[in-house]
Amino acid sequence: xxxxxxxxQSLIILxxxxxxxxxxxxxxxxxxxxxxxxxxxxxxxxLTIMTFSENTKSNGRYTATLDADTKQSxxxxxxxxxxxxxxxxxxxxxxxxxxxxxxGKLTFGQGTILTVHP
Amino acid sequence: xxxxxQTPRYLIKxxxxxxxxxxxxxxxxRSVSWYQQTPGQGLQFLxxxxxxxxxxxxxxxxxxxxxxxxxxxxEMNVSTLELGDSALYLCASSEQRGGYExxxxxxxxxxxx
Numbered sequence: 001x002x003x004x005x006x007x008x009q010s011l012i013i014l015x016x017x018x019x020x021x022x023x024x025x026x027x028x029x030x031x032x033x034x035x036x037x038x039x040x041x042x043x044x045x046x047l048t049i050m051t052f053s054e055n056t057k058s059n060g061r062y063t064a065t066l067d068a069d070t071k072q073s074x075x076x077x078x079x080x081x082x083x084x085x086x087x088x089x090x091x092x093x094x095x096x097x098x099x100x101x102x103x104g105k106l107t108f109g110q111g112t113i114l115t116v117h118p
Numbered sequence: 119x120x121x122x123x124q125t126p127r128y129l130i131k132x133x134x135x136x137x138x139x140x141x142x143x144x145x146x147x148r149s150v151s152w153y154q155q156t157p158g159q160g161l162q163f164l165x166x167x168x169x170x171x172x173x174x175x176x177x178x179x180x181x182x183x184x185x186x187x188x189x190x191x192x193e194m195n196v197s198t199l200e201l202g203d204s205a206l207y208l209c210a211s212s213e214q215r216g217g218y219e220x221x222x223x224x225x226x227x228x229x230x231x
Contacts, residue, residue: 043222
């Protein structure tokens with residue numbers, strides 16, 4: 001069964017500090033892994049997308065890593081700001097399988113709720 | 119380009135009623151996917167439409183249905199509403215199937231009483 005597990009469930013840090021969020025997945029066949037940021041009451045916004053051949057990708061203060069061998073990804077946030085308070089969701093997309101049924105199917109993690117305090 | 123728009127933004131219905139939600143994708147995007155988000159289950163995939171055809175479907179009962187029009191706008195319908203259908207319903211659009219670059223709308227908050 002395809003699964004995406006994120007840790008920790010929630011995290012509280014002080015403004016200016018760094019943090020790392022984890023994502024483990026069992027989706028197969030693998031196509032790409034995405035990190036989304038979702039502010040309360042709004043739709044998710046894409047931070048990074050990584051394919052099998054990419055092991056790191058940055059978007060400003062956000063840096064995602066991917067280890068396709070161990071099926072793990074992390075999202076590192078540098079010099080956190082109050083506006084980083086949100087839910088961070090790891091999503092894995094399946095590639096086309098022999099039957100063509102998995103193509104594009106997304107499996108979502110439960111998210112990590114990050115709270116940044118001043 | 120304008121982003122993904124969803125209407126209505128908020129909706130209150132009673133059990134047993136039906137509801138139709140609307141999603142207008144980004145201009146030029148032909149794929150529209152629908153998701154249900156609840157505090158307990160997180161984001162769950164409902165279905166994906168591409169060129170007016172349902173291409174992928176999640177594990178939801180037949181009460182949940184959708185369609186896509188020739189202009190790529192999509193509607194989602196839920197019949198015989200249950201309390202557990204209370205959720206944020208999100209739609210996302212992308213140029214191609216599989217949604218490599220997928221953009222989400224703000225969602226429709228449905229409350230079933």
